[in-house]
Amino acid sequence: MTEEDVSGMQRFKVGELVVDPGTPILLEGSNSPQLFTLLHGMGLRYRHLENGERQVINFVFPGDFLGLQAGLMGVMGHSVEATTKMTLCVFDRKELWSFIKADPERGFELAWLAAVEEHFLGESLTTVGQRTALQSIAWMFVRIYLRLKASRTSIDGTMRFPFKQRDIADALGLSLVHTNKTIGILKSRQLLGWTGDDIQIYDLDKLASIGLTTLADPKIRPIM
Amino acid sequence: MTEEDVSGMQRFKVGELVVDPGTPILLEGSNSPQLFTLLHGMGLRYRHLENGERQVINFVFPGDFLGLQAGLMGVMGHSVEATTKMTLCVFDRKELWSFIKADPERGFELAWLAAVEEHFLGESLTTVGQRTALQSIAWMFVRIYLRLKASRTSIDGTMRFPFKQRDIADALGLSLVHTNKTIGILKSRQLLGWTGDDIQIYDLDKLASIGLTTLADPKIRPIM
């Protein structure tokens, strides 16, 4: 980003927001007047089915932009909730249009962000639809590890992971019990460790192999 | 769109392309020099897993924009293939940037397109992850029917559906056999009919109810 961009961002920026774990940030079906960039902390995007089932769309990490759908379409397709304490950079939805108008490249970047999200969702859909439980879980840890590594949030094989097995189960369309037993298999094979809120990746290659995935360069994420 | 927009589109447009059924339009992992708008015909977006399994990302209908990911990120996250004969409006990827620069609103619209796709993918993910086979299939027919109805391609309860049960199975993460038997249930309950390439929706409300979905207004699709 150029300095001009940054100053433009600053004008667009309304302030910072700190929320406690469990706080809902955005609600499915609503039209938030604000958009956010996650500066610190982690959370979840999810949707609820009418029968109460929850699908975790994906995990939210620092650098992620929240509220794009509301900003563009006027309605959120999913909810976003803080899992840990979060620090958010707040933008004003009303300013989004003038922000884009000021520099066409910003519209391009916004579209890029949305396209990247779409890309990840396509991967997740493929996982939930075609991978077995073991493959899914191995795939997910690899994906998350690479994502965190790309943003230098993981240190030599260890990453912070404040989520519960329930969240993983809901993300992969598996039952909690089966998720637990399947993670147990990976742990017993010495491929990963999970202590408290930290996960250790012992054998990334093996995990990637089980998860039927390659270790290609993770896509660069534009940060807004 | 204003007339100015249309003339801008015309300059962006390279020509028209007609392809036969089965023709690959875009390839996962590739960077197509061209982008398309589907004018006529239907097709599929899909990804392949390393073990050969196929996940159908979604069905492609007239008005859909193809190649957005390649245009924005430089790589397609999925392949696109023609199921019927197709007529495509062809754009030049190289011109995309100048196209956006000419009018910031276009960048906004592009982002909108991507956000709409993201929204649908989130819905699909929820379906594959949380709905039962019967719910999934009912949901899918409702979704497709509403989509086609919105573009006036369906006539009072009947729609053209040139896809195979294999495609539906791959879209919902179900086996072919189970998909067939589940569709059989809906047919035996007189909720829908399927003759050749045409599907009749006999009881939309009932289907929506089974599919755990509401009949909210389908989102307006910007056409590029």
Add this chain to the structure above:
DNA sequence: CGAATGTTTGACTGGAGTCAATGAGGGTGG
């Protein structure tokens, strides 16, 4: 010390997958 939340295990069930064979149409070449 309960109470709450989350993880583990074991036993059993069932929805969906696999295998395999039969139909049902549509082309096509002899």
Add this chain to the structure above:
DNA sequence: CCACCCTCATTGACTCCAGTCAAACATTCG
């Protein structure tokens, strides 16, 4: 004109991966 083939839809029998139920542990916390 029809036997042959190919693709796709349909069925039945059987299997199994993952879901459900339920109880025991483990941690944290007021």
